[in-house]
Amino acid sequence: MDFSLSDEHADLKAAVASIVKPYGGAYYAEHSKNREPCDEVWQALGEAGLIGVNIPEAFGGGGAGMLELALVAEESAAQGVPLLLILVSAAISAEVITEFGTDDQRQAWLPGLADGTSKMAFAITEPDAGSNTHLISTTARRDGDDWVLSGSKYYISGVDESDAVLVVARTGRKDDGKPLMSLFIVPVGTPGLDKTRIEMDVMLPEKQYTLFFDDVRVGADALVGEEGKGFEQVFHGLNPERITGAALCIGIARFALTQASKYASEREVWGAPLGTHQGLAHPLAKASMETELAALMMRKAAWLHDQGLPAGEASNTAKYAAAEAALAAIDAAIQTMGGNGLAQEYGLLPYWGLARLLRIAPVSREMILNYIAQHSLGLPKSY
Known part of the structure; x- marks a missing residue:
């Protein structure tokens, strides 16, 4: 077991610190107070290839792993600017699309997630489900070659900053009655997708939303991975x-x-x-x-x-x-x-x-x- 910090990881942390430190705590406090995204820091890290450090090089990323992305998240926060959307855009969405997405989905989304020019929110939580994901009621049904999503999601971070939302929806049930879930990429602005901001007393740059899916129609290419294998x-x-x-x-x-x-x-x-x-x-x-x-x-x-x-x-x-x-x-x-x-x-x-x-x-x-x-x-x- 080697607990020393490798030269590569030391250089990675130093690179993050050099970018984020000039912004620092005063920058984050001001953006938190005004509920304004920390776009300047996100973009600077993206331009340096650090937001997408875990994304394969073939799609514009750094070709590293989750440890490297975690070090970026940690060091940015240690310099005074924690970035909440690293959790949902760079970690969840990028990892899922890399592992399960089609070649077209990877080509369409990963380069933007890698260089910070694009963000993707993640929607699983619902008002009546909470931690019990088996109670998810948002559905996706086939209609010809399309999928039609109906339902709502709760406490979804950063929708206003994102180009799309990775949505967990129910697409059927097993023989024992348990739900079959599937994943869909739904571009923000798709007809029928509406958002309502949840007003928070806590000071955060990132905003929270309730999402409403009113027969939101997406193409077959929106399905990520295998139908029914979303869990x-x-x-x-x-x-x-x-x-x-x-x-x-x-x-x-x-x-x-x-x-x-x-x-x-x-x-x-x-x-x-x-x-x-x-x-x-x-x-x-x-x-x-x-x-x-x-x-x-x-x-x-x-x-x-x-x-x-x-x-x-x-x-x-x-x-x-x-x-x-x-x-x-x-x-x-x-x-x-x-x-x-x-x-x-x-x-x-x-x-x-x-x-x-x-x-x-x-x-x-x-x-x-x-x-x-x-x-x-x-x-x-x-x-």
Whole structure:
């Protein structure tokens, strides 16, 4: 086992840092406050070939793997600009299309996803289904050579920034009554596809939407992979989503700890820097250790995925640990900085909002605990 950072990975992180650092926390805080996408950072990373680092070279990508994409997500967040759509566009959508898409679909979508000129949202969650994907009611039915989609999706990130949505829809049922799911690429702007923004109190650059599919007609070429195999196919993308979600949280934790450590070293009270007081230093140290532990599990999960090995347990564990670490780091940073931790000048609250969201999504901590109890410990299924 080699835990050292390879020269290639060090160069990758340095490249990301050199692009993102000039924007930094003030840029992210302003865009979060105004609910404006961080387009400049996304485009700069895309032009440098970093957004599509996991996409095959034949389609304009970097030809690397999930570990490299996770390092891009982590380092961008560590420099103050976490990019939520890396989870759904670069991780889920690109991975699924690369693995299961037709040659035409790969040629049509992967080059834009690779260079950052295109984004793709992902729609699986529904108002009446939540974590229970077996209750998905959005349907896709054949009509001649076309497919017609009907239903709704809930809390879909970044639709306003995306050119298309990768949609999970029910296309039939098995003999036991369980649903058969399929995946479809639906361009934004297709007649019958409408979106309604969900107003959020949390400050995020990315917006959330409810999508309505009112007999949305797409061609046969919209189907990704094999009809009825959507569940199996989408899980090839859900592990990358958890891995990159963990990477974002790890980066957020690193950013918060860096800001708090700097503040605690420079700010003096009672004649000594804040950092000399163990009541403040120990929570920061604890959060730092928890962040490093989460980072190890994230890298293991990414490695397993890249090797084609089962990565579900590691991916869920990494996502759980990283979200907890990020929230602990931000809370310790705010406590260290006192009132300034809540001041706009220091801009920590937007990171708390994203970390808190990532404790819930893309899979809640409770569902992760259910997964580990059942699959790792062999306990009876509880739901």
